[in-house]
Amino acid sequence: MRHLSKLVKLWAFLGIGITLGTVAFIFLFIFYEGASVISPSFILESPSGAILGTEGGIFPAIIGSLFFTGTAVAMSAPAAVAAAAYITFFCKNDRMKVVLHSVINTISGIPSIVLGLFAYSFLVKSLGLGRCILSSGTALAVMILPFIEIRAEKAFGELSEEMIRSSDALGCSRTYMFLKIALPSCKRELISAVILGGCYAMGATPPLIFTGAVAYASVPESIFEPAMALPMHLYLLVAQGATSMDTAYGTAFVMLALILILTIIARALGGFRK
Amino acid sequence: MNNALTIEKLSVSYDNKEALKDISLKIPEHRITAVIGPSGCGKSTFLKCLNGQIMEENARVSGKVTLSGTDISKLKPSDLRRKVGLVFQTPAPFPMSIYKNMTYAPRYYGINDREELKRTVTEKLKLTGLYDEVKDELKKSAVKLSGGQKQRLCIARALTVDPEVLLLDEPCSALDIKSTSVIEELLLRLKETYTIVIVTHNLGQAARISDMTAFINDGRLVEFGETGSIFKAPEMEETKDFITGSFG
Structure with missing residues (x-):
């Protein structure tokens, strides 16, 4: 033994x-390989060169990625938090909870390329939205919904049962309890879950390929136009081969730095209450 | 002596297992009624029936509970809970200031006038003897109070909706002797204004503070009467065995 x-x-x-x-x-x-190309001009300029991306910077891709991520988070977070709140505080039917958990787990198991294909055929083609940030953002939103929901449900589930019952015992509705106790108490964990969900979305490529990310575009001005995205740009640079590997590492450097900073912020927020 | 609550032929079962069987008793106004019995005998289920919480569980309930002449099944859950407050075993202050804990329910019921809220907070904190201890730090987080203070805050919070009856489910079991004694003194003061029903494991506590005692065993009301009689000269052999510690 x-x-x-x-x-x-x-x-x-x-x-x-x-x-x-x-x-x-x-x-x-990545930081070692990419550090050599990192400069203010790499961050702030558009890509250029005979083979696109071998020269210039990645500014439109950084802004594009923030647009894709922001759209996904804006669409997903309210739905995910609402689903978590429903399961934790409002749903009294245990069978319904099992069904909802199964649905959420199923969504988390859908390959992201399938979500991309769905967004392409339904949003881009059938609804006629075309390739744009909104189409990609929707696919990303579905992808990160279970990610945020599971963390939100965990945060709500850690609230003391007796505190919730005390609110019930005062005759106050669950909605009032949710707004006055649950949301303020879990604020940091929820923000943390949303930021981490954003990081997850920021790094995903398959949902963007057919739906809104393009090889070159200027800085987007609305969510109804296509845009560059860091992971897609990285994919294209690597696909072009040895001539653009340095800028590929530089792009990966920026992506990882963004994700690292956001993750640290999320962890710091999530950890404060504990 | 008027009765605050009248319970008639109350039975409760979960998944065909009877938790309470045919219980009938009358709880007098402005008295402390203790409910005693061994673990799992149905004491807490009995309390849940009095504030309607039982209706939210997968339980089959039959019988009738009347609050000041009104069948509680005819009342809206929120109205019933305003009239019948409940304090739990573990003190559960909300994670907000003492003041906000105290105004949580009044604000829900539409009271937004600052002076009125302040008056309610002061009055109920004074009633529970907590005011002098916290009057200068009402903005302090309630979770930072001591265990005994938290429980008194929870009692004060339950009183902010002006209930007729206050139910307490083993309110002192998580507290030390000193805090328990403070709560007991508080309950003796509160019975002048409220009808109190307390579930307790502590037979000494039941003997010290209650006017009436109900002994429940295996979901049945074995004996109900004045506390002095129940403890000194119980009619039923089962009650005597429980009080003398033969089981439970």
Whole structure:
């Protein structure tokens, strides 16, 4: 038993070591490879060059990615938080809860390329929205909905049952309790969940390919036009081969830096209450 | 002596398992009625029947509960809960200031006048003996109060909607002896204004503060009467066994 216990401990430490080591290696590798092209002009200029992207910067892709992410979060967060609130505070039917959880888990299992295909055929073609930020944002919104919902439900679920029952015992409605107690109490966790959901959306490429991301566009002015996106730009740069690998690493550097900053903000917010 | 609550042939079952069987008793106004019995005997289920909470659970309920002459099944849940307050075992202050805890329910019921709210807060905190301790820090988070203070705040909060009856489900079981004694003194003061029903595991507490005692065992009301009689000369052998500690 003692040997087994030591083995399990070793396994756990190895697991942590491999996980942290892999993440650290990826970040350091990308930052090392990409650092050489990072400059104010790379951040603030549009891509150029005989083969697009080998020169210039990635400014339209940064702004485009923020547009795609913002649209996805704006569409997904209210729905995800509302679903979590319904399941936690309002749904009294246990069977219904099981069904809703199954639906949410199913959505989280849909491959993102399938969501892209759905958005392309339904939004771009059938509804005639065309390739635009809104079409891609919708596909991304569906993709991150379970991600935010699960975290929101966890935050709501950690509220004390007796506190909720105390509000019920005063005759106050669950809606009042939700607005006055649950939302303010879980504010930080919810913001954290939404930011992390945004990070997830920012890094996703498949939902954008057919629906709104393009190889080149100027900085978008509305969600009804297509735009460049960092992951798509990265994909195209890598696909072009050796001539644009430096700018590809630079683009990956910016993407990871953005995601890292947002994740740190989200974790800091989420961790404060604890 | 008028009765605040009249319970007639009350039975409750969950999944065909009877939790309460044919309970009938009359709870007098402005008295403390203690409900005693071993764990799992149905004491808490009994309280849930008095404020209608039982209707939200998957339970089959039969019988009738009358509050000051009105069948409680005819009242809207929010109206019933305004009239019958409930305080739980573990103090559960809301994660907001003491003042906001106290104005939470009045604001829900449409009271927004600042002076009126302030008056309610002061009056109810004074009633529970908490005012002098917290009057200078009403904006302090209620979760920072001590265990006993939290429970008194929860009692004061329950009183902000001016209930006729106050139900307490083992309100002192999470508290130390000193805080328990403060709560007991508070309940003795409150019975002048409110009818109190307290579920307690603590037989000493029931003997000290209650006027009437109901002994429930296995979902049945075994005996109900004046506390002195129940503790000194119980009519039923089962009650005697419970009080003398033969079981429970």
